Amino acid sequence: MDKVMATAEEALADVTDGRSFAVGGFGLSGVPEVLIGALYESGASGLAVVSNNCGVDGRGLGILLAAGRIARVTGSYIGENKEFARQYLAGELEVELTPQGTLAERLRAGGSGIPAFYTPAGVGTQVAEGGLPWRYAPDGSVAAASPPKEVRAFDGVDHILEHAITTDYALVRAARGDRHGNLVFRRAARNFNPLAAMAGRITVAEVEELVEPGVLGPDDIHLPGVFVQRVVALTPEQAADKGIEKRTVRER
Template identity: 85%
Template sequence: MDKQMASAAEALADVVDGQSFAVGGFGLSGVPEVLIGALYESGARDLSVVSNNCGVDGRGLGVLLAAGRIARVTGSYIGDNKEFARQYLAGELEVELIPQGTLAERLRAGGCGIPAFYTPAGVGTLVEKGGLPWRYGPDGSIAVASPPKEVRVFDGVEYVMERAIATDYALVRAARGDRHGNLVLRRAARNFNPLAAMAGRITVAEVEELVEPGELDPDEVHVPGVFVQRVVELTPQQAADKAIEKRTVRER
């Protein structure tokens, strides 16, 4: 099946307000910025986003955040995104912060059809007991708090139950891909992209290099085409536009 779309805008033409998105990337590595830009241009609002972090000011998901298009974020890291922190503390944004490994497994479970699982991460903390601020009120009080979670004991050890995550869409980026949706990711850009791809009911991949079916070595494929519904080929300029989150200089 040929899954190639003519453009990122065409790939996201059916998006409407209020839908949910799993988005790959870690910091600014492996972020599907072209698809995020198309989502911004679509004008969709009140979006729920699941991603390790929410980009940085002016890049990645930070573009949607600054425009007030995101209503809820599920992630594990606020990072250096000042607008993210401001909206959260001002009560303009609902944020569910969860342990990073738990986030990864919740996305994977969603892609595998596993409704929930047990993990020791968070046992004995507010992750288990509830009370983490999801949304603040205008006066700084906690308007919405996380609920308590079920705990069970296996072999004498306590585990907290976590629900799987499945989203309406997933946006991911790959170094190489074919028109059947098979994807190969490069080094650190692999990060959350395979997990996000699994969790989306409609997964859209932007690829830096598009090849014909059969050209990818099956042993090198990180995301099988069964998880990908739409593929967008990037231009050389789009593929080369990769920001560095923190530039450091050291003496040789």
């Protein structure tokens, strides 16, 4: 099945308000910026986003956040995004913070058909006991907080129950992909992309290099095409446009 779409806008033409998205990337590495731009142009709002972080000011998911299009974020890192922090503390945005490894496993479990799992991460903290602020009120009080989670001991060690994540859509970026949706990621850009792709009911992948089926060796494929429904081939200019979150240099 040829899954290639003509444009990113066409690939997201059926998106409506209130949809949920799993989005790959870490900082600005492996972020599907062309698809995020198309989502912004669609005008959809009230979105629920699952991503390690929410981009930076002016790039990645940061452009949707600044436009007030995102209603809820499930992530593990607020990071360098000042607008993200401002909206959260002002009560304009609901945020579910979760340990990074737990977030990764929740996405993977969702894509694998596993409804929930136990993990020791978070035992003895508000992650397990509840009370983490999800949303603040305008006066700074907590308007909504996380509920307590089920705790169960395995071999004498407490674990908490975490539920899997599935979303309406997933947006990911790959270095190479074929028309059947098989994807290869490059180095650190692999990060959350395969996991996000697994969690989406409709997964859209933007690829820097589109190849014909059979070019990618079976052992080289990081994510099989069964998890991908739509593919968008980037132009050379789009593929080369990669931001750097924080540039560090030293004297030679």
